[in-house]
Amino acid sequence: MRKKYRKVVVGGTFDRLHLGHKALLRKAFEVGKIVYIGLTSDEMVRNKPYAERILPYEHRxxxxxxxxxVNGYTNYRIIKIHTAIGFADSMKSLEAIVVSEETYKGALIVNRAREEKGLKPLDIVTIPIIKSYLGDKISSSLIRAGLIDPFGRPLHWKGNSPKDV
Incomplete structure (x- = not known):
């Protein structure tokens, strides 16, 4: 299958890698020939909810x-980022950014920063928010709070595990 974009970017903390993260990453690899992944530094996550429970950078x-x-992806580069925009406002060759509905506004901020530097704005590829078994979005914050697991199940769930990868 021919990829729509040569170079795409996706970013995040990717703490307690959950179904939402996996959907985001799968979409990035689906649409991009080369995927640049911005992974937030430990310093950058200090103000997130339950920051003391965020896994260290090396673990993430x-x-x-x-x-x-496990998914057999090969054309990627992971770059440690120290700001929300990371390198996305300075890498001229990027063509698209992959975000969730929740982080769409962040893509607009990236594009504004790119335009201020005279770079072409990125196409924005958006995935829907992945819902938990309770109907709320799956988020690392809820996992860190001990309310759900990475599959979106309440921690007292007794059902079978969905496929992990």
């Missing part, structure tokens, strides 16, 4: 690499 990197390997 290891989990991300495992997901990439």
């Amino acid at each position: 990197l290891k989990d991300l690499l495992k997901f990439i390997e």
Whole structure:
């Protein structure tokens, strides 16, 4: 299958890699020939909800690499980022950014920053928010709070596990 874009970017903390993260990453690899993944530094996540429970950068990197390997993805580069925009406002060759409905506004901020630097805005590829079994969105914050697991199940769930990868 021919990829729609040569170079795409996706970014995040990717803490407690969950179904929403996996859907976002799968979409990036689906549409991009080369995927640049911005992974937030430990310093950048200090103000997130339940920040003290966020896994260290190296652990999140290891989990991300495992997901990439298990899925057979090959053309990627993971870059540590220290700001919300990361490198997306300075890498001229990027063509698209992959976001969720929730983070769409962040893509608009990236594009504004690119335009201010004289770069072409990125096409925005948006995926829907992945819902938990309770109907809320799956989020790392809810996982860190101990309310759901990475599959979106309440922690007292007794059902079978959905496929992990």
